[in-house]
Structure formats: structure tokens, C-alpha cells
Amino acid sequence: MSQSDTLFEQASQYIPGGVNSPVRAFKGVGGTPIFFKQAEGAYLWDEDDKRYIDYVGSWGPMILGHAAPAVIEAIRDQLTHGTGYGAPSSTETAMARKICEMVPSVDMVRMTNSGTEATMSAVRLARGYTGRDRILKFEGNYHGHVDSLLVKAGSGALTLGQPNSPGIPKALAEQTLTATFNDLESVETIFQEYGSEIAGIIVEPVAGNMNCVPPVAGFLEGLREICDRHGSVLIFDEVMSGFRVAPGGAQERYGVTPDLTALGKIIGGGLPVGALGGRRDIMSHLAPLGPVYQAGTLSGNPLAMRAGLATLEGLSQPGFHDQLEQRTRKLMDGFAAIADKHGIPLKVQGAGGMFGLFFTDQPEVTRFEHVVNCDTERFGRFFHAMLEQGVYLAPAAFEAGFVSGAHTEADIEATLQAADNAMAQL
């Protein structure tokens, strides 16, 4: 019995399902979750001292690699000044300024403690600003566990087959309209019926919770145009894509400007953070400037701000994203070539430092229906064969993979060697 087996048994006595977030539970791939005790650079070490090359990166934040020296140093330095004040500090302004400089559409920022809080607040602000109640989202997009947005959601909710969670009032869920990602016609149809009642569209501009599905040409532009035509707010959920698919996120990569942006993950450098940013006139509706209430005891926490700022500084270094994308591309091309060699139908797609593997012979994977038609059972076998060889992929077929600046060419090559062995067994 491994240490992880023992620890999972203990955890399960005190924590529902033994985990503090469902997708960690390995339900999508079977087996026992691995318990880790150490992380550095591109690697994780489990409780049995086995080393893994990590492509989860704490689900996205670790874009510089684990325990990046500049991040650790910033946290260490802040610790000597206290862990929080519950009052303004200059690090909050430094963080807000940095986000405004990097993310094209953002004039003002409000910090939160998670991506969920960021999307929840974005939806409330869109509703408060427009005086409308309905929200349009896309099937398979996940925006955290916000009541209004946990309808036809992706990621853990998809893995568990509970796209509509009990506990969400029907009356509230009815205010959430669901369209098909990468299908503008489905959006037009809904707007024809409800246009004047829709406060906003929320979208993952690069979907990362139905595995990794980039937007097709014209999709994001079309959403912008529809929102303009109907006076609705366009919200990009860049909790995952922000700072990862380009320094300024998907809005920079694809040249489409949303009204509001939800951020998270990377801006906390591994500590719990989210943020909501956008147009000055809309952001000015937030309390205390305006009437839309939003708050947080620990929001703007200086430890988290310092860790996030150090991360943003790190990824702002010249050439960072070029190298990240080139390494990710090498990994993706390698997976595709190896699958081809073994006669295994595999589609590989990604953007910037994100990638997705789809075991399928469908000609394209651009929509939710394509994603759910992939061979998840085969993914499970691939996942375990990789795990055995010390490569940690996300433990579910519906999750994107993440490469960090700490992954070396040698790490990528070792991963591809493991994939070659794994695919020989599939």
C-alpha cells in the first residue's frame, strides 16, 4: 500500500471524498489520488518520494514553475511585515496597476480570493449595471462554483456527471441561458428571444474546462458584436487563459476586447487570489463608488499580492511567452507524432502554454459535443501509464494541461518518451 493510499483513507474520514476540490479525487480516471509533499520547478514529489514531471501546475497558477525563487523570496519578505492588514496597502495598487498595464481591456481592478468570487462578482456587476437578470453562458465552460454559472458546466462538474448541482434554486438557474461554444448561431437564436433581458455573456475565450478548445475564427468577434447590438456586457473569464495564452491573455491573443474580465490562478502565484477588472464606467458601479456590493475580508492580501506580482514580473520578461509556446508546441507535436506511429487516433490542440489531448478520430474538436464523444476510458489508461512513469497529467479527460517556464527541453523529451511507452500499451 502506498503512502497516498494510506493518507487518502485517513483524509476520507474527515474530508468529504477525501479532497477539498472534487476533480482531485481521480473519479474521472479511477484509482487513488496522489498525495504530494514537495514541489520545485517542473516537478512534484509524492509521499513515497517518487518524482513526477507536472503538467497540472496547481491547475494553472504555476506558470513560472513550482517554488519559483522570486515568488518564494517575495513571500518570505512580506512575511516579515505581517500577513495582512485588512486595510489598504501599496502592494494592492502595484498589483492593480500591473494588471491594467498588461490586460488590454482593464482600466480598474477589484481583487478577490478566488476565480469563483471573480466570476460571481462579474455577473452581479453586469446585472447591476444593465438592470437585467439573464446571463448567457456556454455548455462545457466552467466559471467556478457560482450558483448562476453551475449550469451545464465543464471540468469537475462534467467529470462527475453533475452538470446541474442540487442546491441551486430553479428560479435562479432559469436566469442562465446556455449556448454552444464556437457556434454563433446558437447565441443569435437565444438573443433573438431574450436579447433585451440579457445582462451579459460570460465565456472562457479559450475553453479550458472541456479539455482545451480554442475559439474558432470569428467566434469571439461575433460575441462582441452581439453584445454591442443588444446592450449586454461581454465578460471574458480569463481565470485560466489570463497571462497564459499571451501576456495580456486571450483578449490580446485574439484581439477582441471584453467589457469585464475575471482573473485568478496566475495572479496569486500559487496563493488564493482572483480579480475582476474592466471598463472604468462599469467598474465604477462597484461599492463603495457605486451600488453593486462586493467585498472580502482577505481581498488584496499582501502575501498573495506579493506572490502574484513576482509571478507577473517573471512572465513579463522578454521572450517568456515565446519560449513557453515553443515548448508547449514541441510537446503537442510530439504527442501527435507518437499517436500516429502507434495508429492511435488522437487530436492535440492548445494555445500558448495550454494544451489538450483528445482520444478521438473526429475530424475536429471545436464543440462540446465533440469533447464528450472522445474516448475517456482510453484517456484513463493513458493517464495511469504516464503516472506510472512519473508524468503527472490532470486526472480527468476534460481538463487542459499546463506547461511552465521551468519545463526544459529535456523534460519535454522525457515526457514524450513516456508517452511512446504508454501508447504502446493502449
Ligand code: PLP
Ligand atoms: N473560471 C475558470 C475558467 C476556471 O478554470 C476556474 C477554476 O478552475 C474558475 C473560474 C474558478 O476559479 P477558483 O477555482 O479559483 O474559484
